[in-house]
Amino acid sequence: MVVTLDDTKRLAIASKLADMKELQNLLIANEEMFISASTDNDIKQRFRDMLEDDRKNLGILDTIMVQYGVKAGPREVISQMVQKVQEMMQGNKLNLFEKVFQHELLKHQQVMSGLIIHKAAQVVGADIEAAITPLNTINFENRAHQEQLKGVLEILGVLELTGQEAQQGIWARVQDAVAALTGVAGSIMTQSSDKGDMNLQDVLRMDHQKVRVLFAEIEGSQDAQKRQEFFGQLYKDLRAHALAEDDIAYPAVRGKYPESDLQELYKEQDSWLPILDQLRSMDLMSEQFMNIIRQLRDSVEDHVRQEENTFFAALRDNFSSSQLEQLASRFKAKKSQIQDEMAAMK
Numbered sequence: 631m632v633v634t635l636d637d638t639k640r641l642a643i644a645s646k647l648a649d650m651k652e653l654q655n656l657l658i659a660n661e662e663m664f665i666s667a668s669t670d671n672d673i674k675q676r677f678r679d680m681l682e683d684d685r686k687n688l689g690i691l692d693t694i695m696v697q698y699g700v701k702a703g704p705r706e707v708i709s710q711m712v713q714k715v716q717e718m719m720q721g722n723k724l725n726l727f728e729k730v731f732q733h734e735l736l737k738h739q740q741v742m743s744g745l746i747i748h749k750a751a752q753v754v755g756a757d758i759e760a761a762i763t764p765l766n767t768i769n770f771e772n773r774a775h776q777e778q779l780k781g782v783l784e785i786l787g788v789l790e791l792t793g794q795e796a797q798q799g800i801w802a803r804v805q806d807a808v809a810a811l812t813g814v815a816g817s818i819m820t821q822s823s824d825k826g827d828m829n830l831q832d833v834l835r836m837d838h839q840k841v842r843v844l845f846a847e848i849e850g851s852q853d854a855q856k857r858q859e860f861f862g863q864l865y866k867d868l869r870a871h872a873l874a875e876d877d878i879a880y881p882a883v884r885g886k887y888p889e890s891d892l893q894e895l896y897k898e899q900d901s902w903l904p905i906l907d908q909l910r911s912m913d914l915m916s917e918q919f920m921n922i923i924r925q926l927r928d929s930v931e932d933h934v935r936q937e938e939n940t941f942f943a944a945l946r947d948n949f950s951s952s953q954l955e956q957l958a959s960r961f962k963a964k965k966s967q968i969q970d971e972m973a974a975m976k
Contacts, residue, residue, distance in 0.1 A: 644702035652704040697761040727786040734779040744769040829954035872899040874965040
């Protein structure tokens with residue numbers, strides 16, 4: 631039985647993530663324009679802070695999309711909407727208040743998209759929840775931005791209508807609202823590694839956790855369609871992870887990690903690829919399939935333990951934070967390329 635993964639629910643989530651990325655680029659362009667157009671120093675600084683967050687969140691979205699492992703482009707209606715908003719923002723028919731008002735609506739759209747993806751993941755599969763966990767950080771920051779934008783709109787609106795500055799106290803109220811949101815976010819805001827750039831260990835650890843969840847989903851499902859769905863995702867994720875590590879992660883530590891241990895890591899991962907192809911052609915509900923899945927799971931777990939104990943230590947000891955972040959970027963790019971190649975071969 632040849633397993634492919636064109637599950638409509640997973641593709642719909644992938645498309646929604648692509649929509650979010652399209653809007654994220656628009657938010658960044660808007661904020662760059664607002665900084666230039668604003669004359670109030672407080673407002674300028676708030677847009678600078680938002681811009682810093684949104685540039686970082688664009689990187690988080692890229693990470694999530696690679697971790698998710700299902701490729702889709704933005705919907706045409708979203709691309710058309712973005713083009714129209716860009717024209718509106720670049721034109722002179724709207725004043726600054728009206729442009730910021732439209733921007734706040736886009737922030738609301740981004741918040742709701744993130745929340746819907748999170749809730750959809752809970753329905754479709756735990757492996758999706760594992761892949762999109764960093765989306766929580768984006769969701770909470772966008773809610774905080776909404777509160778800040780309300781303060782900006784009050785100041786700009788009063789100035790537009792009266793020619794005078796609004797009464798002081800607006801920013802204090804906004805800060806109280808933002809602080810309350812941060813409190814709700816709790817450890818998600820303060821502990822997520824995606825608060826800054828992710829290093830290679832962070833990205834690999836996310837891969838490991840998602841694969842663990844997929845193995846558990848396969849073993850826990852007695853539904854043929856769901857098992858096919860979960861194995862299809864495991865096939866793609868494990869293959870892309872192994873090939874990207876072979877190409878980016880392992881060569882980076884050559885000479886800094888025992889060669890015999892490195893060769894063992896290569897050998898283990900390379901052994902998974904023919905096993906995955908064998909499983910792909912089997913009856914997924916057979917006991918033989920499940921026996922091989924369990925053996926593969928055990929092999930992957932042993933491999934992960936070695937990586938997270940000794941390989942990660944070699945990375946920490948031999949590379950700076952910025953070098954590890956650069957390796958993470960190269961790993962994600964390679965993994966994304968492999969995902970595209972697999973999608974093209976269907």
